[in-house]
Amino acid sequence: MPAKEFIVAIELGSSKITGVAGRKNLDGSISVLAVAKEDSTACIRKGVIYNIDKTGACLTNIVNKLKAALKMEIAHVYVGVGGQSIRSVKNVILKDLPEETTITQKMVNELMDTNRNMKYPEQEILDAATQEYKVGTVFQLDPVGIQSTHLEGNFLNILWRQAFYRKLNQCFDNAGIAIGELYLAPLALADSILTEAEKRGGCVLVDLGADTTTVSVYYKNILRHLAVIPIGGNNITKDIASLQIEEADAERMKLKYASAYTDNAEIDDTLSYPIDISRSIESRRFIEIVEARMQEIIENAWYQVPSEYYDKLLGGIILTGGGSNMVNIEKAFRNHTHVDKIRTAKFVTQTINASSPDMLPHDGTMNTLLGLLAKGDLNCAGEELDPNGNLFGGSKPTTGGNTAERHPRSASELEPGVIQTAAEKEEAQRIAEEEAQRKAEQEARLQEEEEQRKREEEEERRKNNLWNRMVRGVKDFINKMTAEESD
Known part of the structure; x- marks a missing residue:
């Protein structure tokens, strides 16, 4: 019997586009009903769409596969936004108040709206994370009810190129797939793999992807910095391929032999790794190529952490994504950052059930997608498919717009990490x-x-002046007549 209620989430990655359908259970767990994947190397680079037609075709294939598995139409989907050019920018909004003014929620909302209306050249504000408010000379997380003559809002604005945002919406429009909600993917990921203690005590989340590495810094449960570095695991593959090796063979060798760190004493100079039947590469040279690029990725990721948080990382560094599966990855980060507390998040913290273990590999590659799935709150199920097996006949189509049925919300009404459609x-x-x-x-x-x-006042003055002149004229005439009679 087809499921009548489920959530559908789609992640647009640099190596593949993945869609997942799941049902939320009463005990808080999620049952995965279907998973569909499409290769995206021909249409997405660095997490950004560059071929709209091919991306639309991939999305259509994803949705059709999910519909066939669910035997139901899909009314709308949840989509994660990430990739190159996402960055965070601090912004301060000031408001001077009359003496002894009690701060209200309306004043705070006006500050938030003013920040949201900031304009950046060719950039779109995806989300705004409130850092704190300065009331007088004291910083407060909630200033409502405090009397002051000065209110200052400190915000972290998450920006993305407007062109990328338009392309994303255009792809879903062309594919006839309605968007139920847009989420900032790094925030959805963080909510699914970070603990409250890590966010509160301070931590750095590093998502090691194929084309990009995303760095998120948290402190006191607040996002303090977000950046996407345009290098990832594929750069290591290309470095190996520069030795006149096919990329497919280079990827295979990376997965089989690569290590993020190897102690010099452990390197066997007599050992070689086979490329094919007739060729091989010395292990030391292979190790140097891999470690050089890995060091670059780690140093760039650590460079993104604001210096004021170096001593505020009680939660340490959390690694995730496909790149986190490399051997000795934690040791490599520890050597370069000198942070001892490092863990690798292979899976989300939510309880996820699946009919087949192959659907949900515990290797960090599904964490963002499952985080998006957990965020969904609107039923994505449409009508049942045609029992004759025709995906496009026998039932009223429910897709075909770029937004699901939902009352349009202003920026101040959005939950953290949610993006306006x-x-x-x-x-x-x-x-x-x-x-x-x-x-x-x-x-x-x-x-x-x-x-x-003003015209009426002027007319009144004019009339009064005329009357006064008449009165003075009469008085002068009377005085003159009186004076003549006296003579």
Whole structure:
């Protein structure tokens, strides 16, 4: 019997696009019902779409595979946003208040809206993480109810190129797949693999992907920094392939022989690794190639950590992603960062059930996708498919827009990590334009009323002046007549 309720999440990675359908159970666990994958190397680079048509075709194939497995239409999907050009920028909004003003939630919301309306050249604000508020000279996480003459909001804005955002929405539009929600993928990942103690005590989450490495810094349960470095595991493969080796063979050798760190005393100079039947490569040369690139990745990741948090990482460094499976990866990070507390997150903290272990490998590659699945709260099930097996007939289509049925929300109404969809942005812009027009009309009306009042006052003054002149003229005439009679 087809499942009537399920969540569908899609992750657009540099090596593959993956879709998963799962059902949330009453005990809080998630049962995975179907998984579908498509190779994305021909359409996505560094986590960014560069071929819209091929990406749309991959998305269509993913959804069709899931529909065939579920025997149900898919009304909408949850999508993770990540990849190159995502970066965080600190911003401060100031507000001076009259003396003895009690700060209200409305004032705080106005500060948040002002920050959200910041404009960055060719950049889109995906999310804004509140750092703290400065009330007078004291920093507060919640300033509501405090009296002050000065309120300062400190925010961390997550930016992405507007062109990438438009391409993402266009791909789903072209594929006729409705977006139920857009999530910032690194935040969904962090919520699924980091513990509260790690976030509170301070930690660095490093997601080692195929084309990119994503670094997230947390302290006191707040995201403090986010950056995506455009190098990953594929760079190691290409370095090996530079020895005139096919990339497929280079990838195979990397997975089989590569180590993130090898002690010099353990290197056997007489050992060689076979490339094919007739060729081989000395182990020392292979190790040097791998370690050189791995060192570059680690140093760039560590460089992203703001220096003020170096001594505030009680939670240590948490590694995840496909690259975290490399031998001695923790030792390599420990050597370069001098942080002793390092762990590798092979799987999410939620309880996930699957009919087959092959569906959910515990190697860090599914963590982001499962994090997106856990975030979903709207039923993605449409109508049942045609019992004759025709995916496109016999049932009313439920996809075909870029946004699911949901009341458009303003930026201040969004949960952390949730991104406004294209329709919500359009609705927010429409509301803003209507509000601006309403204010302009109100200001014009007030100005007209003021000008009318001034005209009336001027007319009254003119009349009063005329009356006064008449009165003075009468008085002067009377005085003159009286003076003549006296003479």
